[in-house]
Amino acid sequence: MMYDIIIIGGGAAGLSAAKEAYDPDLNILIIEREAKLGGILKQCIHNGFGIHKFNLELTGPEFAEKTADGIADLDIEVMLETTVTDIIQFKTFDLTVMNEAHGEFHLEAKSVIIATGCYEKTRSQILLPGDRPAGIMTAGSAQRYLNIDGYMVGKKVFILGSGDIGLIMARRMTLEGADVLGVAELMPYSNGLTRNIAQCLDDYDIPLYLSHTITNIVGKERLEQIVIQEVDPHFQPIAGTEKTFDVDTLLLSVGLVPDIQMFESLKFAVSPVTKGAIVDQHLQTSVDGLFACGNALHVHDLVDWVAEESERAGRYAKMYVQGTLDTHRQEDVIPGDNVRYVLPHRYDFDSADDSVKFALRSTLKAAKGTFKITQGETLIMHKKARHIAPAEMEHIVVPKEKMVSNAPITISLEVT
């Protein structure tokens, strides 16, 4: 059967994309590998989701359910417990798909939306030294074991990395009776939301060791001990600063990476910074008809922004299959001073859009600053911001009338 749009992933991104892609005349399919829609939100049982989107403070499962309810009455097909193993493109997309009921089979689509989320970096990606005992896992794995499967993964816990999942798990493990001895962060600042430092660490007197990393791991069968050390500005361990902790569990919260390996055969352009696809303002990749959104495109800090971005991807995918998405010559969007990345990576001046919405992250933490949007030498817009941090994504909408020409756009941050 030929689908108009196949959405891969039934989490916040996929469900939001489906809602906006919907049209009674289109055949839309969501493929989800788990038995229940909702993606990672199902295990994120803490609250704080949905403030921007629903004006409510929801827990993860509630946000997921509300988003799934939004498409429940629409004629959108959902395949659960189904995995996509490969995609190739001739004129249309050919997906190799597997599930228990049908084994391996093929599906065809005019357009595909990548909404596969992200994965957590593991020990092997950060080259942790020392023994390789049991008891070392990603914070998200521990979260799933605890919140979905009902297993406590350990009693004496240390956490490496101050990403939000690590902070959330520091509190969660403490509440369930574990002794969380500390969180070490390589950078001189936390990578998590500031509110999570306050309510997950400070509330429970869990120490945060900034500019620290793990320099040894000891344990035969099960983890027994870890050693942390302070690092200098070049991230080299400083001799004499060793601290030893007797722990049975080490949780890693050391970064998230868009989960797009399954799309290798399509050979679309990937950003070395975000590790996700390079997209234009319609969230279309370098492959026509292939769209990407949510954490599979770039890792977000708030699901509200995942949903909003994915709704746009859904809308543009619909326009693509209906033949109303016009794309002209595209110009680059360049991250300037103090800006780590900007999305979209390319924009189209002649497109029918009234404005282009940019998402960006800074390279540094600053109390105050001004984002400057320039075309060549011309400053076309600026936006003041406070409490700027690499962990907190900024959004800037540039109306078309502000753009002076069909020329590259640079966004930089001036710290004031």
Place this chain on the structure above:
Amino acid sequence: MAKREMICIVCPVGCHLSVDEETLEVTGNRCPRGAKYGKKELTNPTRMLTSTVKTNATLQRRVSIKTSDEIPKGKIFEIMDELNSIDAQVPVKSGDILLKNVCDTGVDIVATTSLDR
């Protein structure tokens, strides 16, 4: 006058609040909820509590829950113990009250996941 510096936890924006310890005047907040939080943090700190409880469901082995309102910060561990008494029976619907007036706080324990099997 002494001021207490804190990070607002009401929403993910995380405003940096400064609360006057005598007048309880809050500055640095970007919305009225921040002012309320800053005042409360010095007088009666409260928190939302989220956790999971036992269930007979087969789709997942735990049901996520939240407190229907904020609870006194000092009661968190007492309530965590009380949650062990709950065994949620399917079908569970998000919003179902699983335990009323937990630990005499006037606050209920509410399911946040729906499981039909």
